[in-house]
Amino acid sequence: MPDVVPIMRMGPDLLVTLQGDLDDRAVEQIEQEVTDQVARTSARAVLVDVSGLAVLDSFVARVLARLVSMVRLLGADATLVGISPAVAITLVELGVSLRHVNTALNAEQGMGRLRRLREGDASRWAGHDDRG
Amino acid sequence: MAVGDEPAHFRQMIDSIVDYEVIRLDEKGVISSWHPGAQLLTQYTAEEAIGKPVTLFYTEEDIVEGKADAELRAAAETGRYGTEGWRVRKDGSQFWASVVLTPIREPGGTVTGFVKVTADLTEQREQTLALRAGQQMLDGIADYEVIRLDSDGVVRSWNPGAVKLTGYVADEVVGRHVSMFYTEEDKRGAMAEREMASAARDGSLEVEGWRIRKDGTRFWANVVLSPILDDQGEVTGFVKVARDLTERREQEQLVQRQRDEILELSTPVIQVWDKVLILPLIGTLDSVRAARLTESLLERIAADQAEVVILDVSGVPAIDSGVARHLLKTVEAARLMGTASILSGIRPEIAQSMVHLGIELGGLRSCTSLKDALQLALRLVRAGADAADLAGRHA
Incomplete structure (x- = not known):
């Protein structure tokens, strides 16, 4: 990991791009910087792009789940984007479900979903739910 | 060497031979000398053998045929006669003998007897036969x-x-x-x-x-x-x-190629609408097919950036716990990539058996017909209502 965690501000949202290998020190740094940024900018949502990670194993999966929990505690939504087919199969085989984590194919779709979610919140309050 | 010493030396020499029988016959074929080597071979002692006709060692068959006389005659005529054949020991057991008969002549030329040298070649014969059989076998x-x-x-x-x-x-x-x-x-x-x-x-x-x-x-x-x-x-x-x-x-490679092609054919992923894929499942799902299916589906999702996948199981005869588990894994993997799945075509009996098997669908949506599934998919994509919710929280 580079010394600076690339965090990009996109309107009310943050895009965090993770790259290379994650070791304990890097994980600590990411958690610190992401939580700092979310709190400082009052971000509505955080997109975490994992397509650049060298490995995505059960350790990294736990790290990501933890990061998502922290973001939620700070009042923002979190979405993981860029999980490849091979990684998805591996995670399922490992039994790592990341069950309560939102996912999206790419950053753009993730943004779209976050936006819809926000609009959906309003419609849900109005009683619309297509799950009927 | 003194002439008078000859019989004694000769005797010693003959007695020392144990691998061959070297005996003298008289002109009629009666045994007139014996030695330990002969006893070793035939089991007869000197007393039992000397004075007996040489037919003592012949098989009944050979005796009837008059073989001994014929051999002596041949030896007397040609000066040396060699033969191989079965001979009989005292206890009745037989051995394969190589026999050489040489006539003893007076200075005048009259045959006064024969020297008979006999060796037991039973073992060699076996080996030769075995070798020949082996060679014939190889040649065959x-x-x-x-x-x-x-x-x-x-x-x-x-x-x-x-x-x-x-x-x-x-x-x-x-x-x-x-x-x-x-x-x-x-x-x-x-x-x-x-x-x-x-x-x-x-x-x-x-x-x-x-x-x-x-x-x-x-x-x-x-x-x-x-x-x-x-x-x-x-x-x-x-x-x-x-x-x-x-x-x-070549046949194996052909079969493998055909199997690959069949797998390819049996797991077709169809794009029916922008960002909507359908995977029509047909026939029995085994583990190889199921793994292949997951793989090709996820690759298509990545390639097309599909938001919704419809898994149509109306062509699957039965869904057991193995197949169900695999379907759910596929759905889970698709969700991790950010794609929602809809199950379609579940028949009443399959619905019953799945619940009885204790298979949990989790948050997976299911429609009885493909038409309903497609409508739902399009609604999810186009209206964009609640898509993130579908893909994530309730899966």
Whole structure:
């Protein structure tokens, strides 16, 4: 990991791009910087792009789940984007479900979903739910 | 040497012979001398043998045929007569004897007796027969190359199967190194030497590979190489059994290709709308097909950036817990990538059995018809309502 965690501000949202290998020190740094940024900018949502990670194993999966929990505690939504087919199969085989984590194919779709979610919140309050 | 010493020396010499029977017969074929070697061979003592006709050692059959007389006559006429045949010991057991009869003549030429030298060749005969049988057996094998190599890998024997397989006849091959059948690449890699070393170490080696015929064409050979060991356990050579598996290999490759094609056909992923894929499942799902299915579906999701996938199971005869587990894994993997799944075409009996099996659908949506599933998918994509919710929280 580079010394600076690339965090990009996109309107009310943050895009965090993770790259290379994650070791304990890097994980600590990411958690610190992401939580700092979310709190400082009052971000509505955080997109975490994992397509650049060298490995995505059960350790990294736990790290990501933890990061998502922290973001939620700070009042923002979190979405993981860029999980490849091979990684998805591996995670399922490992039994790592990341069950309560939102996912999206790419950053753009993730943004779209976050936006819809926000609009959906309003419609849900109005009683619309297509799950009927 | 004094003339008078001769009988004593002669006696000693004869008595010291134990591997042969050397006895004297008179001119009528009556035994007139005996020695320990003869007793060893026939089990008769001197008292029992001397004075008896030589037919004592003959089989009933040979006696009826008058073989003994005929042999003595032949010896008297030709000066030496050699023969092989079954002879009988005192206890009735038989041995394969090699017999040489030489007439003893007076100075005038009259035959006064015979010297009979007999050796027991039963064992040698067995070995010879066994060898001959072995050779005939090898010669009878036309579909396999069964050859012998010495410890350096030089070809020492050749059989018709080898001729048929390689096109070489024995004269062209025997005495040459076995590497002559290998490809240039294998020759450079000293493949023959490595195979022999491995066979010597492990007691046997089975390999498959390309070999070259006399006409330069190649064939896919299955080779079994076994070391020949001497009594001390040293490798003195190898037996090499080879056959042509070119056809089988081609068939296997064909079957594999066809299987791949069938798998490809049986897991078609169809894009029905922008960002909507349908995976129509047909027939029984085994683990190979199921794994292939997951793989091709996820790849298509990545390639098309599909937001919704419809898994249509109306063509699946039954869903057992294994298939259900696999479907749910596929759905889970798709969700991790950010894609929602809709199950369609569940029949009432499948719904019942799935619940009875304790299969949990989790947050997976299910529609009875493909039409409903498609409508739902389009609604999810176009209206964009609650898509993130669908893909994530309730899965």
